[in-house]
Amino acid sequence: MPQLAPINWLFLFFLFWFVVGLSSTLIWWSFKTEYKIKSINNMNKTSENDNKFLKSWNW
Template identity: 65%
Template structure:
C-alpha cells in the first residue's frame, strides 16, 4: 500500500472535519425550531399578511 504525503494527510484531515461539520449543520438545521411572535394571535398575523403583504412560508 503506498504511503501518503503529509499534504495529502492534511487534505484528508480537513475534508473529514468539513464533512462532519456539514452533516452536523444539516442535522441541526432540519431539527431547528421555528421562532414565533409571542403576544400576537395567528389570526391577526394572517389578516395582516393577506391584506398588506404576500405571505411567506418560511
C-alpha cells in the same frame, strides 16, 4: 499500502472535518424549531389559547 505525503494527510484531515461539520449542520437545520418574537402590543391582545402554541427555550 502506499504512503501518503503530508499534504495529502492535511487534505484528508480537513476534508473529514468539513464533512462532519456539514453533516451536523444539515441535521441541526432539519430539526430546528422556529421561534417567533411577539411584540408587547400583540401579546396583550392574544388570548390564553394562543399562548399554548408559543414555543419557549428549553434552557
